[in-house]
Amino acid sequence: MTSHNFMNPVNKPDAFEAKALDKIRSGHLSEYYEVLPDSFRYARTLYEKASCLACHASAASAPKDVTERYGVEHGYGFKEGEVAGIISVRLPIRSFWKVAYSVVGPIQIALLVSAFLVAILFIQFAVVRPLRKLTLAAERISVGQAADLGVDRIHRKSGNEVHQLILAVERLRASLMLAIKRVGRRPEPPA
Numbered sequence: 001m002t003s004h005n006f007m008n009p010v011n012k013p014d015a016f017e018a019k020a021l022d023k024i025r026s027g028h029l030s031e032y033y034e035v036l037p038d039s040f041r042y043a044r045t046l047y048e049k050a051s052c053l054a055c056h057a058s059a060a061s062a063p064k065d066v067t068e069r070y071g072v073e074h075g076y077g078f079k080e081g082e083v084a085g086i087i088s089v090r091l092p093i094r095s096f097w098k099v100a101y102s103v104v105g106p107i108q109i110a111l112l113v114s115a116f117l118v119a120i121l122f123i124q125f126a127v128v129r130p131l132r133k134l135t136l137a138a139e140r141i142s143v144g145q146a147a148d149l150g151v152d153r154i155h156r157k158s159g160n161e162v163h164q165l166i167l168a169v170e171r172l173r174a175s176l177m178l179a180i181k182r183v184g185r186r187p188e189p190p191a
């Protein structure tokens, strides 16, 4: 709270408040605000009411303890309805990244990055590599070559989908071999 005619020197207006008082008094405004580089400042006008004049009208009519404490020079001479001063607030403005960084610190970022790395490594080793091997094996089988699917190392009831796919390819390979054998044995149809 401050005024152009302040009673207590501690309430002396700062640069923004001085400007706000000036604009409010010359333009008869009820409020004034500015967006500064680091903050939003807002000032609201205070008007003298009849009740205020007990202390702010004149030093002669003001209570003794007020004049004793604050002297007889400043903060008096107001009339009802006049601008008494302003009450102002300051809201700090922080950049989006500063706020974001204060919520999500370096530890959280590190955790997030490592979670991604773990996920990528898992997909690489548990899915991509086995599928690549299986593709190569299936290609060999398709041209009648022997291929090691690594079936011996897989449990028949494994819950792993890639394992089940390998087992299915192995069954396909076995039926294919049987079919080829049968076709090979079939006697030539008589001419």
Ligand code: HEC
Binding pocket: 001, 002, 003, 005, 006, 007, 008, 009, 011, 046, 047, 048, 049, 051, 052, 053, 054, 055, 056, 066, 070, 075, 084, 085, 086
């Ligand atoms: C009982 C006496 C009294 C009354 C009534 C009173 N004031 Fe004050 N006012 C003071 C004193 C004393 C100060 C200095 C206070 C301090 O130390 O900050 C002051 C400070 C102020 C200030 C801050 C600037 C300055 O002068 O230091 C404003 C603005 C103000 N008063 C407005 C008003 C308004 C508006 C009213 C009526 C709604 C009012 N006052 C009623 C005694 C009074």
